[in-house]
Amino acid sequence: MPQPFTWNAPVTIAFGENRLERIGRDVGKLAGENAHVMLVSDPLLARAGLVGRAEAALGGAGHRVTCYAEIRSDPLSSSIDDIVALIRREGATCVVALGGGSSMDAAKLAATLARDGDAAESYALGARALPRNGLPKIAVPTTAGTGSEVTRTAVFSTPEHKLWAWGAELLFDLALLDPTLTVGMPPHLTAATGLDASVHAIEAATNQRRNPISSALALGAVRSLRRWLAVAVAEPDNLEARGEVLIAATDAGMAFDVTGLGIAHAIGHALGETAGVHHGRAVALALNATMANGAQAAPDAYAQVAEALGVDTRGMAPHEAAAAAPAAYDAWLREVGLKLSLDDHGLGAGDASRIAALCAEPANKTIMDNDSFAYTSEAIEAAVARLLAAA
Numbered sequence: 001m002p003q004p005f006t007w008n009a010p011v012t013i014a015f016g017e018n019r020l021e022r023i024g025r026d027v028g029k030l031a032g033e034n035a036h037v038m039l040v041s042d043p044l045l046a047r048a049g050l051v052g053r054a055e056a057a058l059g060g061a062g063h064r065v066t067c068y069a070e071i072r073s074d075p076l077s078s079s080i081d082d083i084v085a086l087i088r089r090e091g092a093t094c095v096v097a098l099g100g101g102s103s104m105d106a107a108k109l110a111a112t113l114a115r116d117g118d119a120a121e122s123y124a125l126g127a128r129a130l131p132r133n134g135l136p137k138i139a140v141p142t143t144a145g146t147g148s149e150v151t152r153t154a155v156f157s158t159p160e161h162k163l164w165a166w167g168a169e170l171l172f173d174l175a176l177l178d179p180t181l182t183v184g185m186p187p188h189l190t191a192a193t194g195l196d197a198s199v200h201a202i203e204a205a206t207n208q209r210r211n212p213i214s215s216a217l218a219l220g221a222v223r224s225l226r227r228w229l230a231v232a233v234a235e236p237d238n239l240e241a242r243g244e245v246l247i248a249a250t251d252a253g254m255a256f257d258v259t260g261l262g263i264a265h266a267i268g269h270a271l272g273e274t275a276g277v278h279h280g281r282a283v284a285l286a287l288n289a290t291m292a293n294g295a296q297a298a299p300d301a302y303a304q305v306a307e308a309l310g311v312d313t314r315g316m317a318p319h320e321a322a323a324a325a326p327a328a329y330d331a332w333l334r335e336v337g338l339k340l341s342l343d344d345h346g347l348g349a350g351d352a353s354r355i356a357a358l359c360a361e362p363a364n365k366t367i368m369d370n371d372s373f374a375y376t377s378e379a380i381e382a383a384v385a386r387l388l389a390a391a
Contacts, residue, residue: 009254011172011175012173014175016178020057024058024063026138027058036093038066039054039069040098041069041099041103043069051069066092068082071099071106073278077120080120083106083110084114094138096137100143104172108148108172109123112131113130115135116131120156124156130165134169139172139175139176141249144197144245144246146249146279147252147253147256147257150257153257154170163363164363177246177247183237183242187233190229191280191337192280192281195336196249196280196284199265201222201248203256203259203265204218204252204260206305207261207371207372209260214256214258215301218256220248220251226309228241229245263286263383264287266286267283267290267359268285269358275345277342285387294373296373303319305325352388
């Protein structure tokens, strides 16, 4: 596992085993001594004791803590509004997000709206500019996948739709990466969240807005995840593997924050909205069903992906190497135990047109149109049909 380090990217990143224990000092630097922290998390982490661990670290440094630990997967805009109201009522001066992407997305948007913002939904899809005078905020990811700790996007839901807000105002001031916090994830979630990071990385390295710097970060993340994710799944207490996967997820987040994503996320969001499929699993299955299209459209980029996935590409022309990437990715999904069939969600071939239609909705179409392959409605439906036929 790498030695502890700090890197001043657009979001300052601090990595280290048990790094959470020093978060009180970090809050002091951002919000002053004896700050009032709004800690945003979820019920599972509260039951697991991680919320209490964070509260102890903050309280031990002299900070007051108010906790909102009711975040659900795909957080509702109403929950974000509740956090904003609680911040204002309690007079919090700093926000700490502890959890996966849902907690981080809710917390970053709530912190941004805390002083002068209106209802969260009014900022959906960039309809309004975000306030620029939000509270300082720290991300403490407990999963290794979403990259939300370093992105300027916040995904949230209404009862009808999955939406997003975007802007530099949403960037955290500090991303605190502590691999000990990811040890409690069961193998199937370790696999799904790590594969979420792999999709971020592969889409960042291959979509229309890719560039050499983002691709270097993204392809490095793919190599690291290909080496270490299976180890983290098989050996849950292996801190070296946990740390490498956590860093790779953050690298992938920095890459796609610049480039955006692609078709796998459009389909993945539709699967989540339709049947509540876990996001990491949904996007991994979607990429598995669409990678051949991308390899055809961007062979030079997918040749590099194939190499990062472990394909021996020596002597291959770019189109030959690119064509080997889909099989290599499919084999990796099977290696880490991802269930490829969605029969456990009651989805079958008859659902393809309904899911494909959701990809054309505004929240997904922008993502889809950034893919290297130009998707027609017929091509989307064919890709979804392949996904639903997988076994």
